[in-house]
Amino acid sequence: MGVGAEFGYGRAGLTRQNDWPVGDDKVEVGWTLARDSWGKGYATEAALASLAFGFGTLEVSRIISLTTPHNVRSRAVMERIGMQEVATAVWRGIEHVCYALDRSSWPAAGVVVPEVSVRPA
Numbered sequence: 287m288g289v290g291a292e293f294g295y296g297r298a299g300l301t302r303q304n305d306w307p308v309g310d311d312k313v314e315v316g317w318t319l320a321r322d323s324w325g326k327g328y329a330t331e332a333a334l335a336s337l338a339f340g341f342g343t344l345e346v347s348r349i350i351s352l353t354t355p356h357n358v359r360s361r362a363v364m365e366r367i368g369m370q371e372v373a374t375a376v377w378r379g380i381e382h383v384c385y386a387l388d389r390s391s392w393p394a395a396g397v398v399v400p401e402v403s404v405r406p407a
């Protein structure tokens with residue numbers, strides 16, 4: 287999902303990370319925002335919409351999210367959307383933490399899921 291004009295607010299969405307070395311679950315939810323879009327909840331909202339699409343439309347059984355241990359803002363997004371830390375591993379030469387959420391636990395208690403509309407191709 288991409289939003290905004292010119293440089294944009296940022297992006298969030300699902301990516302298959304086939305080279306993540308732990309387990310069989312490779313579908314990752316990720317996000318990056320322009321600096322002046324931080325602190326407004328955009329990453330959380332876009333991440334929840336991505337999870338809704340992954341669990342609801344694609345029927346993925348488990349979605350992961352990967353970041354470096356010191357990336358506290360990204361870890362905070364993972365925790366806000368109901369994910370839990372499940373693993374650490376070196377990925378692409380850098381230590382990463384892995385958070386995960388199962389479809390059976392979606393949506394996590396207290397999480398308000400934005401409506402997702404799917405545009406036909």
Ligand SMILES: CC(C)(COP(=O)(O)OP(=O)(O)OC[C@H]1O[C@@H](n2cnc3c(N)ncnc32)[C@H](O)[C@@H]1OP(=O)(O)O)[C@@H](O)C(=O)NCCC(=O)NCCS
Pocket residue numbers: 296316317318319320323324325326327328329330331352353354357359360363
């Ligand atoms: C990771 C990143 C996307 C997180 O951005 P963020 O602004 O912290 O996260 P959100 O958009 O979910 O916003 C949450 C903040 O908005 C606030 N907020 C305001 N309205 C909100 C709402 N309606 N819903 C949720 N949060 C809201 C929250 O209280 C929180 O504030 P805080 O920063 O004071 O704790 C951003 O730091 C980034 O792009 N970093 C660089 C790239 C990067 O590291 N990407 C991830 C690689 S793994």
